[in-house]
Amino acid sequence: MTMAMALDSGLAVVVLAVAGWTIAARGTFAAVVGFVSYGLLLTLVWVRLEAVDVALTEAAIGSGLTGALLIGAAARLRAGEASPVEGPGVVLRLEIAVLSATVAVALAIAVLLLPDPAPTLAPAAAENATATGLGNPVTNVLIAFRAMDTLLEKVVLALALVGVWSLAPDRVWGGYPGPRHRSDPHGVLAFFARLLPPLGIVVGIYILWAGADHPGGAFQGGTILAAMWLLVMMAGLTDAPPVSRRWLRLVLIVGPVVFLVVGLGGLWLGDAFLAYPAAHAKPLILTIEFAMTLTIAATLGLLLAGPPERKLS
Amino acid sequence: MVRDVFTIVMVAAGAFFFLAGTVGLLRFPDTLTRLHALTKADNLGLGLVVLGLLLRVQGPLGALKLVAVWLLVQLAGATVSQLIAGAARRGEPSA
Amino acid sequence: MGVATVFGLCGAAAVGLGLYGVIVNPQPLRKILAFNLLGSGVFLIFGVVARRGAAAGFGGDPVPQALVITGVVVAFSASALAVALLLRLFQETGRATLHADAATSAGANEADP
């Protein structure tokens, strides 16, 4: 058993232990702390699976933003937890456990029976990498080979935000999202929220830029920017913008719109929808990535801020 | 050779502080003393690991990133420790 | 048994745990959490497929990896929407539960599961 194998097995055991804890924990807060730890450990698992791009995404979204989302919800729901609701009885629990175990075992068998020379598209991705001029194969897949997925996924983000906003009561429509946060303006949190975002913005843009040739890209960079924005809002240094602001709406759609325009342009100049003209592939892709980063940062930030709750004064 | 010995000594010392941090977190009697143990692991554990790896990276950008990671963790650790200590003093109920 | 298989089995177990949590846990927030756990297990199995497809100098097949990245973002937006719905339900009824009796006994309007 090599050192690496020991590390991987140990990591798998810890991951499963923490996963079990998030399900079994009594208190919601304890479960959410467990989930954030789980996200962090998953980041390491993705690193061990040599999927560094996914590790970056998991670090940013899986652990950071989802953790903040769930803990915020748990804090606001705390009053409701005083009256615990009865779960299913012992017999039913046992039946559910058997069902879940069956599903898990079936999946495990499927994993063990995966075909041996594994089918792969890696050689195809490598062959066509020259078409875009980008060195990162995952960015190539996201933005060129499977561009339609990525475009539609941006639309899903926008739809989720529309869904969240539509939960606002009529009286406050167009107003400020979420509660207003306050903190001591000379306190440690305000200090932190002034110091960290400049550094975070540099790192976010760096990750976006590195995404062309190394692991990174629009999602990961955009998520870091969103987290920095949320930090400033949480420290009460700035308020979330009212959802009816025109500039905000523009930022929220600029990514998909640029993507669509370039895609339709491909119909005109290139061979097909979303086909990039070979000579200008790289600058076009970078433009799309930049616009998408802005949109992703704004959308993720507003998804966490929640529906409008305060009237436009 | 000298470089390898330096790395081994520094990284091992860093790992020791993680051990100490965990022991403190598990064994110390109350929240504030546990916080004390934790900050040592944050500070010195990661600091020594970064120091040990500093000579192994290529180019100034790699070194800069390593130091940046350490500084970020310092900044976050200092802030969060203070906030946690404040919350602990106000006597947060267990959740 | 290689790295990929170890984490593949880990992913299968995470799916099982998540499924159990989604069904058993009565609190909606815990259901959202368990659902995320279930999803992460599926992503891990994808990751195993990607790792096994390592070729052409890449550490893994980039196509499943890109799909997982898309999936993580979509799972996050679904969670955010679910949390917003839950908070709204709580505002309306004062309860964070899908239990019909509990919601009506709180003097609320319809909150059928």
Next chain:
Amino acid sequence: MADFLIAVAGFVLAMVALGLVRVLRGPASADRMMAAQLLGTGGIAALLLLAAATDMPALVDVALALALLDAFASVAFVMGGSRSEVREPDATEPHEHGA
């Protein structure tokens, strides 16, 4: 050398994972948060060690992102754990349940 660095990464991870017992035991929210923070630092250290051991410099970028997002999540935790959010006096909500 690579084996040594991987072993240390495993050791650090084992240590901070052991620290997670605090998440189980609590008793206060603060204790749980501390264990999560220790895990974050340990995870970053393990990433840096793996970056050097497996010669994948991109892992340092992951550590960088983790350091930033970890700070953010911890602040969200402290805010959520200590109820430091304050509503505007003119907050317009139908019911003010436990705000």
